[in-house]
Amino acid sequence: MREIALHLLxxxxxxxxxxxxxIRIAVYENLQSDLLSASVTDDGRGMDEKTAQRVLDPFYTxxxxxxxxxxxxxxxxxxxMSDGGFSLVTKPGKGTKVEATFxxxxxxxxxLGDLAATFLSLLVSYPHIHxxxxxxxxxxxxxxxxxxxxxxxxxxxxxDTSMTExxxxxxxxxxxxxxxxxLALQTVN
Amino acid sequence: MPAIxxxxxxxxxxxxxxxxxxxxxxxxxVQVIVAMGTCGIAAGARDTMKSVLSxxxxxxxxxxxxxxxxxxxxxxxxxxxxxxxxxxxxVVYGKVTxxxxxxxxxxxxQNGTPLKDHVLPI
Numbered sequence: 001m002r003e004i005a006l007h008l009l010x011x012x013x014x015x016x017x018x019x020x021x022x023i024r025i026a027v028y029e030n031l032q033s034d035l036l037s038a039s040v041t042d043d044g045r046g047m048d049e050k051t052a053q054r055v056l057d058p059f060y061t062x063x064x065x066x067x068x069x070x071x072x073x074x075x076x077x078x079x080x081m082s083d084g085g086f087s088l089v090t091k092p093g094k095g096t097k098v099e100a101t102f103x104x105x106x107x108x109x110x111x112l113g114d115l116a117a118t119f120l121s122l123l124v125s126y127p128h129i130h131x132x133x134x135x136x137x138x139x140x141x142x143x144x145x146x147x148x149x150x151x152x153x154x155x156x157x158x159x160d161t162s163m164t165e166x167x168x169x170x171x172x173x174x175x176x177x178x179x180x181x182x183l184a185l186q187t188v189n
Numbered sequence: 190m191p192a193i194x195x196x197x198x199x200x201x202x203x204x205x206x207x208x209x210x211x212x213x214x215x216x217x218x219v220q221v222i223v224a225m226g227t228c229g230i231a232a233g234a235r236d237t238m239k240s241v242l243s244x245x246x247x248x249x250x251x252x253x254x255x256x257x258x259x260x261x262x263x264x265x266x267x268x269x270x271x272x273x274x275x276x277x278x279x280v281v282y283g284k285v286t287x288x289x290x291x292x293x294x295x296x297x298x299q300n301g302t303p304l305k306d307h308v309l310p311i
Contacts, residue, residue, distance in 0.1 A: 001231055010230050017259065063226070065262030071227040114235075121238050125225075125257040157199050166249045167206040169242055171199055 001074060003113020004038050004102070010071045011040040011098050012122055016129065017062075018044025018096065023122075024132040027115065031104060031140045036084075036112070039099035046092045055088065075100050082109035112184075116176040123151060123172065124163050133176075137183045147179040219253045219298055224269040226260030232267035233286065240287035241270075244294040253298060266309055272297050282307040 001007050008025055015023045020042035028037045047055065054060040056076060061069025075098075076086040084102035102109045119133050133149040154172070163172060223229070223238045238255075245253055261269065266283030270290060273279045280303045282293060289307055297303045 006230050006235060009225070009235060010227050013225055013227075013230075013257075013259070063260055065260050066228075066264065069227070074227075117235055117239050120242065121225075121235055121257075124242065124255055125223075125238075153196055154199065157196055158203060161203055161206065162254075164242075164245060164253060164255050165206050165251060166246050167202050167209070168199075169246045171202045173242070173246070175195065 001078070001110070003111055004036070004078075004100075005113035005115045005118040007071075007075045007078065007100070008038055008040060008115075009118040009121060011075065014071065015040055015042035015044055015096065016126055018042060018046070020044035020095065020129060022130045022132070024134070025119070026134040027112065028136045028138075029104060029112070030138045032138055032142055034104045036102040036104045036109065037099065039097060041095065041097040043095040046094050046096055047090045048092050052088055052090050072098070078102075078110060082106040084109075116173070116180045119149070119176050120173055124169070127155075127163060135180055135183055145183050147183055149176070149179065218273075218275055220273040221253060221255050221294075221298060222258050222271040222273070223255070224259065224261060224267065224271075225257040226267075228260050228264035229267045229269065234268040236287045237268040237270060237285050237290045240290035241294060244291055248294075248299065250294075250299060263309065269309070272303070274298070274301060281309045281311045283309045
């Protein structure tokens with residue numbers, strides 16, 4: 001994976017497969033503390049302790065088509081290679097939170113990448129899920145800027161109109177790209 | 190949170206969308222399914238998805254359902270895109286880059302003729 005945004009997309013797919021109703025993706029860039037943190041929190045079926053350990057193993061997967069599950073191990077590796085950390089907190093019946101942290105200025109820290117495309121992809125493909133996207137940037141002077149997206153209001157206005165209708169698609173894409181773009185100007189990725 | 194102004198704008202956009210005459214895709218219900226397993230994402234499936242959505246937007250295609258699926262076990266063929274038009278059998282395409290996706294949208298989804306290239310015999 002070449003972007004953190006692609007890892008987030010991958011982990012969110014796990015959340016969808018776990019039958020979540022609510023999924024929240026949060027990205028925090030803190031240039032003061034030189035930290036980048038990315039997390040996916042869901043209310044899906046969760047995992048027991050044994051499974052939670054096994055998912056870190058690249059040879060463990062729930063899919064039946066192949067014998068490897070690389071998503072989580074690769075994210076963990078990416079975080080650790082950037083002097084960061086990885087955590088997975090889960091409870092059966094409650095949900096799961098996957099969090100990866102990176103030292104922002106680390107030379108091996110992969111770019112954050114196209115967050116808007118990741119969010120749009122998920123929003124459009126899984127309309128039955130309640131999506132919350134948070135992106136916050138704190139610059140070197142401690143000034144904070146935030147993009148907070150909760151799809152509830154959007155869906156109330158749309159009613160049963162599909163998000164794949166061209167005009168709606170254009171609007172939603174614009175909203176995500178502008179909102180995120182405004183923050184991304186602050187950091188050099 | 191979207192500003193109140195933005196939601197007003199969305200209401201307007203929705204009204205316009207409901208009234209405008211749209212370009213309909215090929216006859217019947219059209220489904221485009223992008224595989225989004227880890228293998229797919231690593232191979233560029235998000236860009237494939239972006240290309241599909243971009244085509245819908247710029248060519249004003251209405252009534253195309255876009256969904257995702259997981260890994261189907263043919264990881265070397267990723268990105269994989271499936272098209273179901275009406276009652277016709279599903280067509281599965283492999284190695285679907287953003288450009289190939291555009292071709293598929295134009296020829297198959299919009300005009301009803303499946304591509305000859307990239308088809309996977311599944």
